[in-house]
Amino acid sequence: MIIAFSDLDDTLFSSPRQFDSVEGLDVAATLVGGDVGAYASHAQNKLLEMISRNCMLVPVTGRRTGSLSRVLHPFNGDKIASHGAIILDAKNNIHPEWKPVLDAEVALWRVKMAKLHTAACAHIEAQGLDLRVRIVEDYGYPCYLCIKGDTDDLREIHANNFDQLADGFFIHVNNRNLAFLPPYASKQRAVLFLQQRYQTQFKDEPMYLGLGDSISDLPFMSECHFQIIPSVSQISEKIT
Secondary structure, three states: OEEEOOOOOOEEEEOOEEEEEEOOOOOEEEEEOOOOEEOOOOOHHHHHHHHHHEEEEEEEOOOOHHOOOOEEOOOOOOEEHHHOOEOOOOOOOOOOOOHHHHHHHHHHHHHHHHHHHHHHHHHHHHHHEEEEEEEEEOOOEEEEEEEEEEHHHHHHHHHOOOHHHHOEEEEEEOOOOOEOOOOOOHHHHHHHHHHHHHHHHOOOOEEEEEEEOOOOHHHHHHOOOEEEEEOOOOHHHHHH
16 A cells, blocks of 8 residues: 655645646646636646556645645545644544544644734734734634735744744745644644554555655655655755
């Protein structure tokens, strides 16, 4: 059994702005209103075909479950969404063994996120920054604090980490997004959770592939036997 844990955006497909031309490309995901949200290049399509044909594919994405459902490729097994905070089974229910983890940890971090949200909003208003801030929820759980907007303004607020308020959060930065992730929003932790179950679920010991483009994907990819990265990616920029 080969199991592929794969990031989605900028790994298996990319937003329209990443392409010089989208002519002839396949639509990979849609937006809420039905417009195109992502395309897959010829190479990305071939990679997905190869993995789907030979592996059990588990998406590992920062997308919320609603956004994940608008990806056109059917994911029929387990799914990891919202940066690892939400783990779904094949029936799109929160994994029954993961739900108690969320229920045990969310109460504390809901309060911490609310305080961080208040502090971030006050700082943004005081400094006149062009940023939007919100607590992202999925399946009723607060998954992470998200700040979006101007890149320079994101750098400014990133430099101001709100001291103790941000303690314990993992800070994820990508393009025009800044996210403060609580401990249960961890792709690595989610992958390890599923791997532990696969060890007993399958008769033969699984072989794991990890696919991703971002530096923040490396922790979950490091839990796999082999790693696959796009030649144009944040990771490749760091190692070339």
